[in-house]
Amino acid sequence: MDTILEAPNREASRDREGPGETSHSLAISVENLTKLYGDVTAVDNLSFDLPTGRLFGFLGPNGAGKSTTIGCLTGLIDPNSGTINLLGEQFTSDSTELKRRIGVMPEGLALFDHLYAHEFLAFNARMYGLDEQTVRGRVEELLTVLGLNSAHHKRLAQFSTGMRKKVAFAAAIIHRPEILFLDEPFESIDPAGVAMLKDWLRRFVAGGRTVFMTTHVLETVERLCDDVAIIKAGHIAWRGDVGRLANGGTLECNGQQFTTLEALFLHLVGERYEHLEWL
Amino acid sequence: MFRYFRLFRHPLSLHLSVITFKCGSTNQLSQRNFITLESFWKNLLRPDFLWHFWTLVRLRYRLIWAHARTGNGRIALFFVLYLLGGLLALFISFGGFGLAYGMVGNGQGESVARWVLASLFINGIGLSLLFGLGSREAFSEDSLRRYPLNSQERFIVRHAIGLLDPIWLILVAGAFGLAIGFARAGYGSILIGFPAVFLFIIANYLMTAVILSIVGIMMQTRTGSALLGTAVILLVSFGPLAIASLITTRRLEVWQAFDHLLQLTPPGAAAAIIVSDGAARVLGGAFLLFLWSLILVYALIKLEGRPRASQTAASGSIIWNDFYDQFGNLLGGKYGPLVSKSLRYHLRCNFIRFSLITSPIIVLMGKVLFPGQGPESFLLISLAIFFMLSSATGAALMFNLFGYDSAGIRRYGILPIPFADALRAGSLASLFLRAIAVFVAFALWLIFYTTRALNWQMVIMILSVAFGSLFLFNALGLWTSVFSPKRLDFDAMLNNRLSFGANVVVIVGILIPFWGTMVLAHRIGQSVLLRFWWIACLILIFCIGFYALLQWVIERLLKSRRERLINLVAGASDK
Numbered sequence A: 001m002d003t004i005l006e007a008p009n010r011e012a013s014r015d016r017e018g019p020g021e022t023s024h025s026l027a028i029s030v031e032n033l034t035k036l037y038g039d040v041t042a043v044d045n046l047s048f049d050l051p052t053g054r055l056f057g058f059l060g061p062n063g064a065g066k067s068t069t070i071g072c073l074t075g076l077i078d079p080n081s082g083t084i085n086l087l088g089e090q091f092t093s094d095s096t097e098l099k100r101r102i103g104v105m106p107e108g109l110a111l112f113d114h115l116y117a118h119e120f121l122a123f124n125a126r127m128y129g130l131d132e133q134t135v136r137g138r139v140e141e142l143l144t145v146l147g148l149n150s151a152h153h154k155r156l157a158q159f160s161t162g163m164r165k166k167v168a169f170a171a172a173i174i175h176r177p178e179i180l181f182l183d184e185p186f187e188s189i190d191p192a193g194v195a196m197l198k199d200w201l202r203r204f205v206a207g208g209r210t211v212f213m214t215t216h217v218l219e220t221v222e223r224l225c226d227d228v229a230i231i232k233a234g235h236i237a238w239r240g241d242v243g244r245l246a247n248g249g250t251l252e253c254n255g256q257q258f259t260t261l262e263a264l265f266l267h268l269v270g271e272r273y274e275h276l277e278w279l
Numbered sequence B: 001m002f003r004y005f006r007l008f009r010h011p012l013s014l015h016l017s018v019i020t021f022k023c024g025s026t027n028q029l030s031q032r033n034f035i036t037l038e039s040f041w042k043n044l045l046r047p048d049f050l051w052h053f054w055t056l057v058r059l060r061y062r063l064i065w066a067h068a069r070t071g072n073g074r075i076a077l078f079f080v081l082y083l084l085g086g087l088l089a090l091f092i093s094f095g096g097f098g099l100a101y102g103m104v105g106n107g108q109g110e111s112v113a114r115w116v117l118a119s120l121f122i123n124g125i126g127l128s129l130l131f132g133l134g135s136r137e138a139f140s141e142d143s144l145r146r147y148p149l150n151s152q153e154r155f156i157v158r159h160a161i162g163l164l165d166p167i168w169l170i171l172v173a174g175a176f177g178l179a180i181g182f183a184r185a186g187y188g189s190i191l192i193g194f195p196a197v198f199l200f201i202i203a204n205y206l207m208t209a210v211i212l213s214i215v216g217i218m219m220q221t222r223t224g225s226a227l228l229g230t231a232v233i234l235l236v237s238f239g240p241l242a243i244a245s246l247i248t249t250r251r252l253e254v255w256q257a258f259d260h261l262l263q264l265t266p267p268g269a270a271a272a273i274i275v276s277d278g279a280a281r282v283l284g285g286a287f288l289l290f291l292w293s294l295i296l297v298y299a300l301i302k303l304e305g306r307p308r309a310s311q312t313a314a315s316g317s318i319i320w321n322d323f324y325d326q327f328g329n330l331l332g333g334k335y336g337p338l339v340s341k342s343l344r345y346h347l348r349c350n351f352i353r354f355s356l357i358t359s360p361i362i363v364l365m366g367k368v369l370f371p372g373q374g375p376e377s378f379l380l381i382s383l384a385i386f387f388m389l390s391s392a393t394g395a396a397l398m399f400n401l402f403g404y405d406s407a408g409i410r411r412y413g414i415l416p417i418p419f420a421d422a423l424r425a426g427s428l429a430s431l432f433l434r435a436i437a438v439f440v441a442f443a444l445w446l447i448f449y450t451t452r453a454l455n456w457q458m459v460i461m462i463l464s465v466a467f468g469s470l471f472l473f474n475a476l477g478l479w480t481s482v483f484s485p486k487r488l489d490f491d492a493m494l495n496n497r498l499s500f501g502a503n504v505v506v507i508v509g510i511l512i513p514f515w516g517t518m519v520l521a522h523r524i525g526q527s528v529l530l531r532f533w534w535i536a537c538l539i540l541i542f543c544i545g546f547y548a549l550l551q552w553v554i555e556r557l558l559k560s561r562r563e564r565l566i567n568l569v570a571g572a573s574d575k
């Protein structure tokens, strides 16, 4: 049976080469992407390239425009201007062939609350054109490994927040996409679940595929991602390889050196320790 | 956590902070089942609650006003006001003055008032079933939990705001018209009549809410739905027959028995207050009406306190290839999964199940809907009813195809399909489900109405008109689904209002065949109608063409509208 999880390969993921060395083609290429909501510029003339085979962390404070960017890159949102190339082809919200090759866990998860987990996953798998036998095999396997088997008599509306997230994650990977877009995948998933997801993601990129994810858990980013961008008010404020921290290296920004990603983040966003008199 | 976010992203959050700061209320969110009648009355009179209440009522009208400032909203508002105005005038002139003046002379004033109020009462229930009862989602139980209101206060706010609905305004106008009419004719006084009308409408609203709650509870299980469906069909089909046969055999006794019974109901009590001059009867009526309201409030509290039946599947293991999957397989890989998802969703939704079960019944109401028509107009009435079958009873499904998807609507944007496919699949599912309703209705019609000679032209005409209307309103449903969508609550029987656009379509779709039949019934005989049976076929072809055309047009317009549609249904505040 065709399984989603490949043979374990725990070491491969940590000993990766620096950015730019492994890959020859670009997974994502964005040029002058802009999205306006009325007067608010959610994404401001954003440009970046991402080679294939990377685990890309897209960080930034609340409201920085991360989810909006993911929305544009996955066809949920139509940008006001700019071009997007995925896997070497131009991408718009009508690019159904390209959409087949990407997997998305969007903000808000986009679940159909009144389906059962297996119905929802099977629906997704069928929409990506998987054959019926593969559909059933993968759905059952995913529900088992994610620990949702005992819950498949409940509708998604009755799932806990973490369970819902796992279902959305499963729906994003069920068709073995080439690029995986994840909006805050780890938040509210239990530690064992997070450990497993991280392991999956490492193997996913080790197999030459690409992950684009946002998260607020900087520690995870330090240990998981090759390549990190921090955005602020819709444009990239810093981009670099955080892998070097593991080897005792530092991150450089505006001529300063930082030993943790958190220190760098706070430097960019501005530390705020105001206290509330009345609290 | 989600709710917390919603709180700050929601446009109401501003008002929330206003309420919190102004009142500094210390009420904590308490258990929903905790309402008792005493605490209910106590809360009603607390000053800080009155302030909350006032703020929320203002908020409701501010929301209406905000909507009215959009282009769509202005057209809709104009239309609704126009309609309301017309209906008000109609009611006040006919329902009130005319009847009161006409009948008072016979000394039957109170009895007439009783029957008029009873018909208003039933209309109130019927209209609410059609259009959905209650206010917008912003004032649903879940939304109100965000405010510093306890459970009793939420109960009061929800229902008081529900009572301010335009539907009830129509009834208020009718009842006021009656009170004014009687006062002018020298019976009762307006001073007493108005409060009575007010209490009467409250009782009517409460009764409707109780009925809808019971229906909602029954619809949660399959057995319940089946039971309810059967009961309603039996009641509507044999009820009038039984009454009719009783009346023909023992006319006077039956009439008097009904009249007596009616005296004990809210319409009877209100009629006693409005019409009679004796203090004892007025007080008696007031007491009765008050008692009814109390009992209904109590019943409503109890019903709403019931925990929701958990929606668990009976079986412990996954069932592959169930009915929905099989149906989907028939449609092939492209639409199959989408259509079976759509069917699953709709057949699990209480409100849609209820409307599907009850809609064929409209056939049996022909005699009630068009009273006083002879056998000559039988065919015309049947045609009108089969036309209305789609416009009047399918709204929840057809006119808001994405309404129940909530945040799930984003999924259509992610999947490797054009967004139009989702719309087309939803429409296909709706056509399929409503076609079943048409066939069931046709079977009922055959059983109950064809004591007369039936010929093939009749069958062709009826089915053509029924399916023509199905296509016509599904076409309009494509339009309202995209341009006037509304986020709906999947589990609620209450609080499921149609959007303005959908309301307009429904109202026009009912009024045109209704007035058309009234006007034509005496002018066109059955034989003339039958001679032109082929026109019905033309209508069917035209409607299918219209459906295809509108689909083509809307799919082209969808691109620019898609993001807005997603935000509206997913609720930009509830990601």
Ligand SMILES: Nc1ncnc2c1ncn2[C@@H]1O[C@H](COP(=O)(O)OP(=O)(O)OP(=O)(O)O)[C@@H](O)[C@H]1O
Residues within 6 Å of the ligand: A037, A040, A041, A042, A060, A061, A062, A063, A064, A065, A066, A067, A068, A069, B567, B572
């Ligand atoms: N549908 C919308 N309508 C109007 N403004 C929006 C909408 N969605 C996002 N915005 C605005 O766009 C900006 C970026 O929002 P976005 O959701 O992309 O932030 P984010 O980086 O994902 O934040 P978070 O970390 O909180 O998820 C914010 O100012 C937000 O208010």
Ligand SMILES: [Mg+2]
Residues within 6 Å of the ligand: A066, A067, A068, A107, A183
């Ligand atoms: Mg976000």
